[in-house]
Amino acid sequence: MADPISMAVGTAVLTSTGSFAVASAAVTAFWATAATVALNVAVSSVVADRQRRARQNSQRIVGDDRSLQQSIPEPAPEHYRLYGYAFLAGTPFFLRGGEENRPYLYRGVALAGHECDGLDSVWINGTRVLIGNDGFATSTPFNDGVTQFIKVSFRSGTLTQAIDSILSADFSSLPSTYRQLGTCTAVIKAHYGTGANRDEQEDKHRELFGDGEFVPLWRVRGAKIYDPRDVTQSLGDPSTWQWSRNAALVIADYLVWKYPSISIDWDRIAEAADICDLTVRSKAGEAFAQFTMDGVIRAGDPPQDVINDLLSSCGGRLIRQEGKYHVRPAQIETPVGTIHAGNLRGGIQFNNGLPVGQLVNELKPEFFSPERGYKMVPGPVISVPADVTADGERRSRSERYPFTETSPRAQRLASIEYKEGRIQQTVTLGVDLSAFKWAAGRTVMLDLAQFNPVLTGQWRILNRPWSDGLGGYTLQLKKYDASVMDFDPATDEQDFEIDEDSDL
């Protein structure tokens, strides 16, 4: 049997899903990654896009016959935007292994084409690896007290960054100009495995890296973004911005990134950010900001989908008012005014919505679970038994929270979603100029019981276009109930149990 460390690299095959099929032997899998440049990243992506990128990357490979001496002169910064805590594999720009480097494999990846705040952790084979200040692993099994099997380095992606420290130290042939300016990168130096003989080395290797591909995952504190509440920050000077996972700030940053000429109502973003920052507690007593956003966005992702996913992280709405955009996160609303019969212009159209029997009474949230290596997993089902009884049958729907970490956060969001989904009544009516200052997203009181008792109480403004025909505004309203925000973790938060048999 050949020396595992110097075995030839297995041929990787790009499958239709963009992943790589490799030989099952651990050793082959470990080294096979050195030949696979275009690895899929742990983010949602379009298959065609992946394949296109794979082709592009394969053309950038500077390889030799051994296939282990590969590097890309400069990593093309992927058009990713990393927010909050982003969890991804990255795009390789440097891969070295083989006989001359044994027992080490070097893997450098580009994480983002913008400056990031820092490295939170690296995950290997489903295990979080603790890293010391010197870059070496400090936690078992990657540091067994004798050998430090992992060393990592991280560069945030400044325009002045130097060559990576691991690459600089171990590859003197690399020029000092090998800097990947403006690209956030991480490099890992991995030891194959120790042992007195080949079998022991392989056992150690499996303990460390498993049987699959060697694809470390990086949890990164992503982009520094503008916070209008911070007087030390300037919108026009990104060097003053700070890292944040505040959902409202992230959404504003995404809008500006995607649509540079867009006008943002920063005063309202500041108000929204305060709502997102409100501290709530889990059943276990852990305090956390109620609405955060963590994840990776690709420039090619459909903006409408991205915005909807972003808004899901705060139960919010994107609102355009007077030519400017802002976010209104879920919150207990105070009405901005009251509509009486005297305010009406034209008629009233009341829509009762779906019959009770057609409403969803089981909401199944999916979110990123730290307990499952930041994979998207189904969480506890949100349901009210009385609703199921009233509806006569179970009606289920899944709801994805692709930018939300942890079960307590996802359950809060799903609870809001569930309750709002049970409220279906809408009203369209014409109103005089008293609606001039009312913004979409806010709520008003209806005092129109003379028409029907249902036309009372608090309603949310969905839209407020001007109507020349009416000489006033056409308001589209949806029934609002502040109790949608009720969530007592002691009674409402369910335990999140990991299904170890799940494929997720």
Add this chain to the structure above:
Amino acid sequence: MVSAELSAALARFDERIMEPHQFGENDCCIACADVLQPAWGVDLMVLYGRDYSTAAGYFRLIRKRGCSTLREAVALAAENADAVAVDAPYRDFDLGIVFCGTPNGVMELPGFWLDGAFRARSPFGAVYQMEAEKAWRHG
């Protein structure tokens, strides 16, 4: 002074708009006719009957009376009840044809005037309109 029968009919109208729309049971014509029956002392559906469960079935019935549209059917029913056409200002329990917006455009509905608005059952709930395309008064 609203009679107990009329009061009950109005309460039933408010209930109906919260229930699913159903041709022949809970549609715009039946909901309006059931309020105006105690007010006018006439059943506006008497010409057509209530033996239908679809829109097509409704139109089959009104075509037997020579009507091709809901507006024509309501006008014929009003005429049959000895009602006369009127303009604003309206009085309580005047009958009117009002507009209702739908995802596909605008539809016409029969409604009755009460406390400042024509009230009509729509396929989605109800409409309350201060103006009518056409209106009739009984008595």
